[in-house]
Amino acid sequence: MKKYTLFFGLLFLIYACVPAASVRNEVAVPVSEGPVYEETLDNGLKVLIIQDASAPLAVFQVWYDAGSIHEQIGKTGLSHLLEHMMFKGTERHGPKTFSRMIKRVGGLDNAGTSKDYVFYYQKLAPDRLELSIKLEADRMQNLLLDHDETLSERDVVMEERRMRYEDDPQNLVYEEVVSAAFKNHPYRWPVIGWMQDLQNASVADLREYYSTRYVPNNAFIIVAGNIDLPAVMASIKREFGKIPRGPQLKPLDVQEPVQRGERRVYVRKEAELPYVLSSYRAPNIESPDSFALEVLAVILSDGKSSRIYKNLVDGKRLALSAGAWYSSTFRYPYLFSVYGTPLPGKSIDELEAALYEELEALKKEAPSEREVQKARNQAEADFIMGQDSIFYQARVLAEFELLGDWRLKDEYLEGIRNVKPEDVQRVAQKYLVQDQRTTGTLIPVINKE
Amino acid sequence: MFKKILLDNGLPLLTESASDVRSLCIGIWVKVGSRDENPEKNGISHFLEHMFFKGTDRRSPQDIAMEIDSLGGEINAVTSSEYTLFYIKVLDEYLDKALDLLSDIFMNSTFPEDELPKEKGIIREEISMVEDTPSDYVHDLFSKHLWGSSGLGQAVLGTRETIDAFTRDDLVDHVNRFYGEGNIVIGCSGHFDEARLVERLNATLGQLERKSAGKNFHPSEFHSDVNIITKDLSEAHICLGLNGLPYNTDERYTMHLLNTVLGSGFSSRLFQKVREERGLVYSIFSYHMSYLDAGVWSVYAGTERKNVSEVIDITVNEMRNLSSTVTEEELVRAKAQLKGNLILALESTSNKMNNIAKQEIYYGRYYTPEDIIAMVEAIKLESVKDLAERLSSEAPFALTIYGPTENSDLSGVIDTLK
Numbered sequence: 001m002k003k004y005t006l007f008f009g010l011l012f013l014i015y016a017c018v019p020a021a022s023v024r025n026e027v028a029v030p031v032s033e034g035p036v037y038e039e040t041l042d043n044g045l046k047v048l049i050i051q052d053a054s055a056p057l058a059v060f061q062v063w064y065d066a067g068s069i070h071e072q073i074g075k076t077g078l079s080h081l082l083e084h085m086m087f088k089g090t091e092r093h094g095p096k097t098f099s100r101m102i103k104r105v106g107g108l109d110n111a112g113t114s115k116d117y118v119f120y121y122q123k124l125a126p127d128r129l130e131l132s133i134k135l136e137a138d139r140m141q142n143l144l145l146d147h148d149e150t151l152s153e154r155d156v157v158m159e160e161r162r163m164r165y166e167d168d169p170q171n172l173v174y175e176e177v178v179s180a181a182f183k184n185h186p187y188r189w190p191v192i193g194w195m196q197d198l199q200n201a202s203v204a205d206l207r208e209y210y211s212t213r214y215v216p217n218n219a220f221i222i223v224a225g226n227i228d229l230p231a232v233m234a235s236i237k238r239e240f241g242k243i244p245r246g247p248q249l250k251p252l253d254v255q256e257p258v259q260r261g262e263r264r265v266y267v268r269k270e271a272e273l274p275y276v277l278s279s280y281r282a283p284n285i286e287s288p289d290s291f292a293l294e295v296l297a298v299i300l301s302d303g304k305s306s307r308i309y310k311n312l313v314d315g316k317r318l319a320l321s322a323g324a325w326y327s328s329t330f331r332y333p334y335l336f337s338v339y340g341t342p343l344p345g346k347s348i349d350e351l352e353a354a355l356y357e358e359l360e361a362l363k364k365e366a367p368s369e370r371e372v373q374k375a376r377n378q379a380e381a382d383f384i385m386g387q388d389s390i391f392y393q394a395r396v397l398a399e400f401e402l403l404g405d406w407r408l409k410d411e412y413l414e415g416i417r418n419v420k421p422e423d424v425q426r427v428a429q430k431y432l433v434q435d436q437r438t439t440g441t442l443i444p445v446i447n448k449e
Numbered sequence: 450m451f452k453k454i455l456l457d458n459g460l461p462l463l464t465e466s467a468s469d470v471r472s473l474c475i476g477i478w479v480k481v482g483s484r485d486e487n488p489e490k491n492g493i494s495h496f497l498e499h500m501f502f503k504g505t506d507r508r509s510p511q512d513i514a515m516e517i518d519s520l521g522g523e524i525n526a527v528t529s530s531e532y533t534l535f536y537i538k539v540l541d542e543y544l545d546k547a548l549d550l551l552s553d554i555f556m557n558s559t560f561p562e563d564e565l566p567k568e569k570g571i572i573r574e575e576i577s578m579v580e581d582t583p584s585d586y587v588h589d590l591f592s593k594h595l596w597g598s599s600g601l602g603q604a605v606l607g608t609r610e611t612i613d614a615f616t617r618d619d620l621v622d623h624v625n626r627f628y629g630e631g632n633i634v635i636g637c638s639g640h641f642d643e644a645r646l647v648e649r650l651n652a653t654l655g656q657l658e659r660k661s662a663g664k665n666f667h668p669s670e671f672h673s674d675v676n677i678i679t680k681d682l683s684e685a686h687i688c689l690g691l692n693g694l695p696y697n698t699d700e701r702y703t704m705h706l707l708n709t710v711l712g713s714g715f716s717s718r719l720f721q722k723v724r725e726e727r728g729l730v731y732s733i734f735s736y737h738m739s740y741l742d743a744g745v746w747s748v749y750a751g752t753e754r755k756n757v758s759e760v761i762d763i764t765v766n767e768m769r770n771l772s773s774t775v776t777e778e779e780l781v782r783a784k785a786q787l788k789g790n791l792i793l794a795l796e797s798t799s800n801k802m803n804n805i806a807k808q809e810i811y812y813g814r815y816y817t818p819e820d821i822i823a824m825v826e827a828i829k830l831e832s833v834k835d836l837a838e839r840l841s842s843e844a845p846f847a848l849t850i851y852g853p854t855e856n857s858d859l860s861g862v863i864d865t866l867k
Binding site for chain 2: 052055057099100104105107109123124125151152153154155156159162168169303305317321341343373374378379381
């Protein structure tokens with residue numbers, strides 16, 4: 001699975017696999033065999049537990065179907081701002097105490113917001129899990145959302161936007177391309193929100209968003225590590241079981257209109273180097289074509305034997321860096337992208353044309369079985385080595401759960417293993433076509449100083 | 450389970466095995482980095498590190514790329530101011546193949562002449578990329594201002610001018626001088642068969658016979674200057690620092706605790722006062738950076754122009770008064786946090802490999818997590834106060850700002866830095 005930039009609220013930017021959210025099937029199904037225990041409480045809160053006796057610590061994660069796709073025009077950035085506010089206290093545990101209490105028992109906590117979801121986590125000693133359970137249950141229903149705290153946190157998020165976007169030209173291009181590629185789907189606005197919307201965000205907006213989406217039937221919990229399963233389940237039931245079920249939320253149902261030709265956007269900004277990003281509309285894991293698209297992205301861009309590196313970075317010496325990016329685990333169809341920064345002396349147009357040539361070559365002739373085998377091995381090793389820690393085991397499980405069922409995680413590997421050379425050629429012909437793409441170019445502006 | 454094993458030629462191999470993962474990570478560490486370079490050869494360690502992937506007697510660069518990608522693994526290298534690391538991470542079933550590839554690159558690279566111009570271009574662009582990321586670039590500028598233009602102050606990447614001048618002879622000379630047995634440490638962690646690992650290593654790196662010349666060690670000298678580099682950005686990036694402690698000191702965990710109280714994590718003083726109470730920044734944190742013979746205790750913050758002097762003022766005040774204000778409760782919390790982080794940091798195969806090898810390089814011995822926890826537990830509030838008193842109550846600050854700021858913005862705070 002390819003990496004993408006998830007939006008990490010409080011501390012840092014993390015690279016992660018992408019998911020989406022839907023909380024289905026609310027029948028209790030304890031899985032007695034196999035490594036994952038599954039149970040749904042009466043209020044609709046699902047709990048998944050991975051027991052690993054060799055792990056030195058435990059991980060507790062709460063996932064909400066409350067990513068930026070659920071925001072409205074003029075109110076973008078609320079999901080991420082609310083994630084920040086979740087650390088600002090409840091009636092029982094005053095402002096700013098959450099992280100302090102976790103730290104005091106030697107734990108670590110953070111949260112992340114993406115287009116598709118929000119999640120909160122703690123890593124701590126297994127015998128301290130009780131603290132996570134109590135604190136998370138408390139802030140699922142009793143968040144303060146104080147007026148002054150909200151204003152101060154809004155300033156923090158605006159500062160974050162300045163740092164991550166206004167001062168990062170390539171991120172600005174990404175933001176522009178995505179917002180041009182989608183006309184209707186809420187994927188089109190950035191997770192951090194537009195600056196103008198952040199300025200207008202109010203406590204009332206946050207409160208409404210919180211009260212509708214932070215409910216047990218719109219969330220699930222994952223616990224992993226060396227834990228006492230019956231004790232942990234009993235504790236979760238005691239703390240979360242009493243939280244009332246919220247109103248049933250309608251799943252997002254937005255169709256993107258047909259694209260009838262290439263779209264182009266330009267960003268003029270002070271920068272050392274130009275940059276081009278070209279994104280094609282592409283399906284997610286619900287389409288069997290997604291596996292071949294994953295393999296296609298690896299063939300183009302994973303490692304130094306990949307085509308784009310071998311031909312454009314190393315061979316023709318056109319690009320300083322270039323690659324392709326795709327992730328099948330977005331909840332709704334998203335994008336397949338190619339991008340690059342030209343070497344000085346080479347033009348951005350020349351690089352863009354060379355990127356398209358690589359795509360055309362794959363459409364014209366299927367890759368060899370050996371090249372596809374190499375790509376399947378890479379995708380498989382990435383997936384397995386990416387789960388070396390229980391934190392990522394829990395996270396991958398959650399991401400597939402958000403796509404409909406955590407068991408899909410096994411189908412992912414199976415799907416990758418079955419990709420044939422002609423599948424790669426076929427999906428290239430089907431999706432990587434000019435009329436379906438949006439291209440963004442960064443034009444560096446020289447500062448007069 | 451930690452082990453130190455000596456290969457046939459005496460090279461130290463540090464291992465830590467784990468049964469619950471499916472990967473392994475092997476690293477070859479060479480104790481040379483940018484601080485060991487002559488100023489006119491600044492960047493040679495990093496340049497050399499790149500050239501190691503350009504072919505061996507047996508493998509072309511394309512073969513290397515194809516082999517590692519076919520295993521689905523990762524092979525790469527890292528250069529810092531004091532060491533160069535070559536590592537490979539693969540699924541456990543590929544131990545033999547991984548070792549064969551890594552040791553071939555390390556021992557038999559040919560550094561072909563015609564690859565030099567290409568690689569120079571790549572590094573010049575790496576420099577441009579850093580310059581395009583202000584929150585990274587400010588740290589480079591700060592380091593140069595702190596330590597001067599030789600030794601520790603030299604950038605790992607070098608400069609465009611030094612890079613242009615490198616020749617193949619420079620590379621060979623650097624290997625001959627620094628890549629000898631006395632300068633090499635090997636680390637391995639993850640899921641592997643120890644006997645097999647030692648056997649394969651003895652057949653390759655265990656055969657290496659190369660003496661290293663002595664290093665031309667540039668002792669470091671801390672400069673506490675104020676440097677403002679005005680640039681039209683939407684945020685000003687601030688680095689503020691005090692003279693700190695070297696790696697191998699008895700006070701290293703006292704230093705960690707002091708830094709934790711000041712600016713590490715959400716419950717730290719700086720995070721609470723500057724971000725949570727006043728909303729002046731998104732990012733503010735402090736860190737202590739240690740080297741063989743020196744250290745710097747720094748704070749980074751990014752903020753709008755109008756807030757620059759307020760952010761500096763609060764930070765300086767906090768640091769100046771730390772010795773008289775730090776409490777027992779903060780110490781208890783910092784200890785818990787530090788102990789937790791220790792265990793959390795050892796989660797991945799590559800982190801474990803880094804940990805055991807770095808301990809060998811900097812301490813010449815291994816401390817178990819239990820040893821470290823005992824050392825942390827033993828630290829008293831008085832020692833923390835004493836260290837704060839020595840480091841921050843009167844010492845002069847170094848300050849570097851990169852962004853939309855001018856001298857006049859600092860008129861109110863400049864005197865407090867001295």
